[in-house]
Amino acid sequence: MVLEIMGYILGGTLITIAVTLVALPMGLVLGMLFALARVYGGKFLSGFAALYSTVMRAVPPIVLLFILYFILAGSINISPFWAGSIALGVISSSYQLEILRGAVQSVGGGQMMAARALGMSRLTAIRHIIIPQALRLAIPPWSNEASIVLKDSSLVYAIGVPEILRRAQFVSARTYQPFLAFTAAALIYFLLTFLSNRLLDRLEDKTRIPGF
Amino acid sequence: MENTILRIENLSKSYGSSTILKDVNLTVNEGDTVVIIGPSGTGKSTLLRCINLLTKTNSGRIFLDDKEINAHGVDENDVRKHIGMVFQDFLLFNHLTALENVMIGPSKVLKMDQVAAREKAFFELERVGLKDKAHLYPGQLSGGQKQRVGIARALAMDPRVMLFDEPTSALDPELIGEVLEVMRKLALEGMTMLVVTHEMGFAREVADKIVFMEHGVVAEEGAPDDLFFHPKHERTREFLWKITELYGKHDQEKGENPE
Numbered sequence: 381m382v383l384e385i386m387g388y389i390l391g392g393t394l395i396t397i398a399v400t401l402v403a404l405p406m407g408l409v410l411g412m413l414f415a416l417a418r419v420y421g422g423k424f425l426s427g428f429a430a431l432y433s434t435v436m437r438a439v440p441p442i443v444l445l446f447i448l449y450f451i452l453a454g455s456i457n458i459s460p461f462w463a464g465s466i467a468l469g470v471i472s473s474s475y476q477l478e479i480l481r482g483a484v485q486s487v488g489g490g491q492m493m494a495a496r497a498l499g500m501s502r503l504t505a506i507r508h509i510i511i512p513q514a515l516r517l518a519i520p521p522w523s524n525e526a527s528i529v530l531k532d533s534s535l536v537y538a539i540g541v542p543e544i545l546r547r548a549q550f551v552s553a554r555t556y557q558p559f560l561a562f563t564a565a566a567l568i569y570f571l572l573t574f575l576s577n578r579l580l581d582r583l584e585d586k587t588r589i590p591g592f
Numbered sequence: 593m594e595n596t597i598l599r600i601e602n603l604s605k606s607y608g609s610s611t612i613l614k615d616v617n618l619t620v621n622e623g624d625t626v627v628i629i630g631p632s633g634t635g636k637s638t639l640l641r642c643i644n645l646l647t648k649t650n651s652g653r654i655f656l657d658d659k660e661i662n663a664h665g666v667d668e669n670d671v672r673k674h675i676g677m678v679f680q681d682f683l684l685f686n687h688l689t690a691l692e693n694v695m696i697g698p699s700k701v702l703k704m705d706q707v708a709a710r711e712k713a714f715f716e717l718e719r720v721g722l723k724d725k726a727h728l729y730p731g732q733l734s735g736g737q738k739q740r741v742g743i744a745r746a747l748a749m750d751p752r753v754m755l756f757d758e759p760t761s762a763l764d765p766e767l768i769g770e771v772l773e774v775m776r777k778l779a780l781e782g783m784t785m786l787v788v789t790h791e792m793g794f795a796r797e798v799a800d801k802i803v804f805m806e807h808g809v810v811a812e813e814g815a816p817d818d819l820f821f822h823p824k825h826e827r828t829r830e831f832l833w834k835i836t837e838l839y840g841k842h843d844q845e846k847g848e849n850p851e
Contacts, residue, residue: 494683497644498749499673499701508700512687589687591731 385551386564392547393568399465399533399543404526406469411476416506418477419484429477436474442535444471449539464536472529479525483518484510516587523580527573534569544568595622596658597753597784598643603652605638612638614808616652620753620786625779627795628788629835630805636788637680639805640755643786644675657752673701676746680758682738684730690717690741691726697749716744720774736767740774747778754778756787792836796820804828 418429436444448467452458487510495505537546544565552561598620605613612635620626628636641647643654645661645668654662661671685693694713698704704712717723720740730738739759746754756775760768772794779785779798789795795802796816803813812819812828823829 490679490681490683491685493646494677494679494685496646496669497672497675497677497679498697498745499669499671500697501669504700508696509685513685516687589731590729591733592686592729 381555381557382560382564385555385557385560388551389544389547389561389564389568392542392544393572395461395541395543396530396533396572399461399468399536399541400526400530402462402465403468403472403533404529406466407472407476407525407529410469410473411480412511414473414477415480415484418481420502420506433474433477436471437478441468441471441532442538445535445538460536460539460541464539464541468529468532468536471532472525475525475528476522479518479521480514482521483514486517487513513589516584516589519580519584519587523577523584526576526580530573530576531569596620597622597656598786599655599658600639600643601653601655603639603642603654604650605635605642605647606650612808613642613649616805616808616810618803618810618813620784621800622784623782624800625783625785625787625798626801626803627799628786628803628805629790629792629795629831630811631831634805635808636805637757640677640757640786640788644672644677644755669701673749674752676749676751676754678739678742678746678754678756678759680761682730682735682742682762684738684741684745686730689727689729690722690733690737690744693730693741694744694748697745702749712748713744716748717741719747719777720744721770734767735763736770739763739771743771743774743778753784753786756785756789758788758790760789760791790835790838792832804831806831 414429414432417425418433419426421429445464445467448470449460449463452463452466453460491509491513492502492505495509496502500508533543534545536543537549540546548561548565552558555561596619598618600616600618603613603616603618604611616635616639618626618639628639630636638647642649642662649662652662653660656671656674660666684690685696688696691710691713694716695709698712699706699709702709714723714726717726720743722737722740722744725733725737725741730741733741743754743759759775760771763771768791772791775785775787775794776798787794787799799816801813802816802819804811804819806827812823812825814823819828820832823832
């Protein structure tokens with residue numbers, strides 16, 4: 381019985397991972413763009429990014445998920461999987477904006493000044509000097525955000541995506557074994573976050589700048 | 593025939609209501625080493641940053657090789673290719689090796705191909721005596737080594753003039769010598785240099801002209817011996833002798849000269 385429950389829920393793991401693998405990189409790209417706008421943009425760009433950050437982080441993710449899902453599903457023919465993943469990506473981007481903004485500012489204005497003194501344009505300096513250093517600084521808080529996105533992927537159960545939580549709910553209803561079902565789900569989530577944290581720790585070690 | 597590389601006319605700079613630089617005039621001829629001295633906070637660093645357009649001036653003109661570089665519409669990035677700058681805090685790119693630090697200018701700004709850029713970088717690193725440290729990162733270098741890499745990085749762009757903003761002020765006394773030695777060598781090789789420093793020994797030995805700045809204006813300027821032995825203003829004499837007392841011998845412990 382336990383194995384059957386476990387096996388069924390395990391089948392949702394790939395979907396959970398898929399949702400995360402769509403949302404997280406999307407959040408990174410968007411978050412980076414917004415972070416650069418926030419730090420290097422003029423009054424309007426910077427202000428817009430600040431507004432985006434404040435609003436998106438002030439609303440519970442599940443509320444935003446519903447809003448974005450109904451906007452997306454209402455306007456284009458899109459599956460719950462994609463609607464949910466994209467929505468989570470947008471949500472994550474607002475948190476990653478703050479992480480990356482902190483990282484970029486930690487790199488310091490001196491680096492930009494030295495780069496420009498060589499004749500680099502701002503864009504070249506951002507690309508070759510600021511971002512490489514900022515990304516390294518961002519790994520620890522980013523690892524945290526990665527765990528959060530992985531766990532937040534469970535929110536898409538609410539729009540019908542058959543990931544881990546949805547399956548656990550289904551099995552729990554079918555077998556009248558909620559404790560077993562949800563504990564199994566929790567166990568899988570634990571393994572996933574544990575592994576991803578370890579992976580990111582390895583990344584941090586590999587990319588560490590010698591001497592620091 | 594003296595060739596003027598850098599000419600500054602009536603340069604002024606204020607931040608809000610405080611005036612940092614007031615009507616500064618300065619000429620630097622080819623191959624000259626001009627040393628700027630003066631009390632802290634009198635605008636010396638600001639002056640350097642105005643020259644390479646990192647800071648916008650309020651009024652005045654700057655000419656590099658007779659071309660006005662701080663006029664409207666001038667491509668600032670292009671101008672900065674010809675002006676090298678060395679910073680008090682070194683400001684090396686921490687994620688790059690010494691070699692990569694020196695290479696990145698030629699490679700990304702001058703668009704040299706990798707092989708040529710690497711060769712140029714090795715050449716400049718050798719010039720500052722650090723060829724064997726090429727593959728180390730800034731975090732693995734001493735302060736003096738970092739600054740020498742900083743000098744090599746600026747030299748790799750083949751600038752018309754090198755600006756030094758208190759290059760040894762952040763260094764331990766024992767490490768100052770190696771940097772001054774590189775600067776001395778550069779001066780002898782004919783590099784045009786504008787140096788803000790407190791190192792009076794260096795100034796007296798290497799400078800073609802010393803400029804004493806105070807309160808955002810040029811108080812006095814002249815050849816080292818003129819300023820030291822026949823200064824026009826009492827204040828100049830006062831400052832020079834005090835500074836020599838403190839910094840003249842850079843390997844002396846600062847504690848021996850309390851003030």
